[in-house]
Amino acid sequence: xQTIEPLTLAGTRDLVWLxxxxxxxxxxxxxxxxxxxxxxxxxxxxxYQPGDSIRQIDWKLFARSDRYFVREAEQxxxxxxxxxxxxxxxxxQPSFAVPALTKLQYARCWIATLCWLLHxxxxxxSLIALNDRGFERLPEGGGEAHHRxxxxxxxxxxxxxxxPDDRQLAGLxxxxxxxxxxxxxxxYFEHNGEISDFAARLHAAxxxxxxxxxxxxxxxxxxxxxxxKIRNPEAPGFTEVGARQQRADYLRAFAAAQKNLASRFAAxxxxxxxxxxxxxxxxGLRRFIDAHSIHGSAGIG
Amino acid sequence: xxxxxxxxxxxxxxxLLGALSIPLLVHLLRRRSPRQITxxxxxxxxxxxxxxxxxxxxxxxxLLALRLLLIALLVLALAQPLLPRDAGDGSGLLLVDPRVxxxxxxxxxxxxxxxxRAEWLQRQPRSIDAPRPPAPDLWRTLGTLAAxxxxxxxxxxxxxxxxxxxxxxxxxxxxxxxxxxxxxxxTDNTVPQIAVLxxxxxxxxxxxxxxxxxxxxxxxxxxxxxxxTLDPRxxxxxxxxxxxxxxxxxxxxxxxxxxxxxxxxxxxxxxxFTAVDGQRLEAAxxxxxxxxxxxxxxxxxxxxxxxxxxxxxxxxxxxQDWARQADGRPRWSIDAPPARQLPDTAVTPARPEPxxxxxxxxxxxxxxxxxxxxxxxxESETGSGPDKPEVQP
Numbered sequence: 216x217q218t219i220e221p222l223t224l225a226g227t228r229d230l231v232w233l234x235x236x237x238x239x240x241x242x243x244x245x246x247x248x249x250x251x252x253x254x255x256x257x258x259x260x261x262x263y264q265p266g267d268s269i270r271q272i273d274w275k276l277f278a279r280s281d282r283y284f285v286r287e288a289e290q291x292x293x294x295x296x297x298x299x300x301x302x303x304x305x306x307x308q309p310s311f312a313v314p315a316l317t318k319l320q321y322a323r324c325w326i327a328t329l330c331w332l333l334h335x336x337x338x339x340x341s342l343i344a345l346n347d348r349g350f351e352r353l354p355e356g357g358g359e360a361h362h363r364x365x366x367x368x369x370x371x372x373x374x375x376x377x378x379p380d381d382r383q384l385a386g387l388x389x390x391x392x393x394x395x396x397x398x399x400x401x402x403y404f405e406h407n408g409e410i411s412d413f414a415a416r417l418h419a420a421x422x423x424x425x426x427x428x429x430x431x432x433x434x435x436x437x438x439x440x441x442x443x444k445i446r447n448p449e450a451p452g453f454t455e456v457g458a459r460q461q462r463a464d465y466l467r468a469f470a471a472a473q474k475n476l477a478s479r480f481a482a483x484x485x486x487x488x489x490x491x492x493x494x495x496x497x498x499g500l501r502r503f504i505d506a507h508s509i510h511g512s513a514g515i516g
Numbered sequence: 517x518x519x520x521x522x523x524x525x526x527x528x529x530x531x532l533l534g535a536l537s538i539p540l541l542v543h544l545l546r547r548r549s550p551r552q553i554t555x556x557x558x559x560x561x562x563x564x565x566x567x568x569x570x571x572x573x574x575x576x577x578x579l580l581a582l583r584l585l586l587i588a589l590l591v592l593a594l595a596q597p598l599l600p601r602d603a604g605d606g607s608g609l610l611l612v613d614p615r616v617x618x619x620x621x622x623x624x625x626x627x628x629x630x631x632x633r634a635e636w637l638q639r640q641p642r643s644i645d646a647p648r649p650p651a652p653d654l655w656r657t658l659g660t661l662a663a664x665x666x667x668x669x670x671x672x673x674x675x676x677x678x679x680x681x682x683x684x685x686x687x688x689x690x691x692x693x694x695x696x697x698x699x700x701x702x703t704d705n706t707v708p709q710i711a712v713l714x715x716x717x718x719x720x721x722x723x724x725x726x727x728x729x730x731x732x733x734x735x736x737x738x739x740x741x742x743x744x745t746l747d748p749r750x751x752x753x754x755x756x757x758x759x760x761x762x763x764x765x766x767x768x769x770x771x772x773x774x775x776x777x778x779x780x781x782x783x784x785x786x787x788x789f790t791a792v793d794g795q796r797l798e799a800a801x802x803x804x805x806x807x808x809x810x811x812x813x814x815x816x817x818x819x820x821x822x823x824x825x826x827x828x829x830x831x832x833x834x835x836q837d838w839a840r841q842a843d844g845r846p847r848w849s850i851d852a853p854p855a856r857q858l859p860d861t862a863v864t865p866a867r868p869e870p871x872x873x874x875x876x877x878x879x880x881x882x883x884x885x886x887x888x889x890x891x892x893x894x895e896s897e898t899g900s901g902p903d904k905p906e907v908q909p
Binding site: 434465 | 549550551552553554555556557558559560561562
């Protein structure tokens with residue numbers, strides 16, 4: 216399978232096209248199982264919004280009212296997947312091999328592709344981007360138009376601030392009133408386990424949380440040498456370290472933290488998928504889907 | 517400063533030691549400020565100690581040490597240290613004048629137990645087993661050997677106790693023991709030393725033989741091959757048989773006190789000859805010597821076809837008081853060498869060690885090692901890949 220170069224991910228300006236392209240490659244040979252029209256009932260008109268397909272515009276109504284209306288149908292679906300994207304400042308971490316590619320950009324492409332796959336099997340999806348400066352929400356929905364809106368919402372995101380504290384997260388819980396599956400995309404660089412705690416609480420609330428951890432290769436290998444002046448994007452000031460002296464300690468601490476994190480999620484029967492953003496997106500997505508497809512009805516893919 | 521010259525052959529190269537500061541400076545200047553990176557996983561980095569204090573320490577210490585060593589070796593190779601060498605002081609060594617014959621030497625060595633080995637007396641003395649070298653200029657050779665530590669206590673065997681002096685100051689070692697086979701003045705000195713330059717006239721050798729038969733048995737002809745070997749201290753008379761202009765070397769011989777004998781085919785401008793002995797001979801004083809010139813060609817039968825030729829030649833030639841001249845020539849005796857005795861302190865007990873080949877190989881190896889280290893370094897330094905490591909999102 217021909218994969219997409221990291222540079223392409225970094226430089227893309229059309230998430231919709233890119234995600235459809237990647238998903239198309241992954242679905243090669245798969246049965247088009249989506250049943251168009253089945254189970255879809257007209258529910259309401261709603262005014263046209265950017266991102267809606269013009270095919271959905273009700274032209275008769277336009278002729279009558281001289282305004283664009285879109286027919287909105289209630290789509291019965293097996294599943295609603297809520298994508299939670301951590302947009303704290305650490306997600307702006309660029310790859311050291313492909314400096315133009317950040318974790319956030321990778322996450323955009325990854326989420327858009329996943330949602331196109333979900334759309335292809337008729338599932339609905341929503342997006343919540345979190346940091347302590349506020350939430351960016353795309354309500355639950357499905358279809359091509361919704362996917363386009365998702366792409367637009369993803370494009371607007373910027374990484375800044377920290378992971379929200381409990382008080383801010385409290386405002387989020389009403390979103391999970393309806394049964395849903397959640398996917399938490401983050402780097403899981405947490406100080407007091409706040410991100411995995413959130414996932415655990417979702418799990419406890421019966422909203423299984425499938426974790427995707429984004430890393431850059433340098434975080435796993437620490438290939439630096441010499442004196443380093445390190446800026447932590449989520450902490451003020453600089454840390455000066457001798458890379459060579461620190462490497463062994465860092466690798467040990469990092470591996471321990473990864474192991475700890477993986478075991479926490481393993482306990483929730485939601486294995487952690489860690490992907491390096493320099494690797495092909497297709498394999499990362501495939502690994503994620505394979506890791507969770509055994510979950511029967513709760514699974515994706 | 518004396519010690520510098522005592523321990524280095526070319527101490528003026530030592531100023532290159534200042535170049536040691538170059539790698540130090542390079543390493544100090546190239547000590548980069550820490551690279552700045554953004555690293556979200558900095559949470560797991562625990563700075564254990566203040567790095568700012570360590571920033572003054574030099575990096576790449578092995579490379580720096582290698583470069584310093586390289587420069588030091590280069591200076592060493594250029595300055596050429598004089599390494600002390602235990603080469604002995606010449607005790608038990610006999611330096612033999614090459615004019616001493618084998619049998620004479622054997623007789624001399626017969627009763628002497630204090631002599632362990634014998635070498636030819638020359639600038640670079642070699643074992644007596646080596647082929648006999650040509651007779652050296654004793655004056656110069658002894659002066660050279662006096663300054664060499666390994667010959668300080670040698671014994672010296674000369675053929676004659678008295679030898680011609682040189683022009684320079686003779687230096688000798690106060691520890692030398694002198695021996696001579698012939699104590700009295702050598703009989704050579706009572707007859708003139710006759711040299712021949714150019715083809716020998718046919719009548720010359722019979723005439724000399726006749727002289728030797730009649731009166732002076734030591735008279736002999738010494739054929740010379742080049743005018744450069746002429747020395748008024750060695751030869752008294754020169755029979756010159758090359759037609760044409762008088763060469764400068766021959767003229768110098770005459771000016772130094774020699775007697776030049778030629779016929780009229782040899783010419784020289786501005787020599788004021790005066791007639792001697794009738795019409796047959798003319799003479800001129802040049803410097804300390806003189807030039808006797810026959811007015812006709814001595815190859816003509818009229819010159820030599822006569823019964824009294826040897827006697828007549830001898831009378832003409834010895835009209836010059838060569839014996840007195842020979843006496844007046846400076847000579848020195850081994851009993852009281854007219855020399856400055858070179859004190860032990862002036863002799864370096866060392867000799868230049870031929871270190872250069874070893875040093876050069878070491879230099880080449882070190883240079884290769886230095887290049888290897890220096891070229892391998894950038895790869896390990898920019899471990900983050902081929903791109904710019906400073907990433908500021």
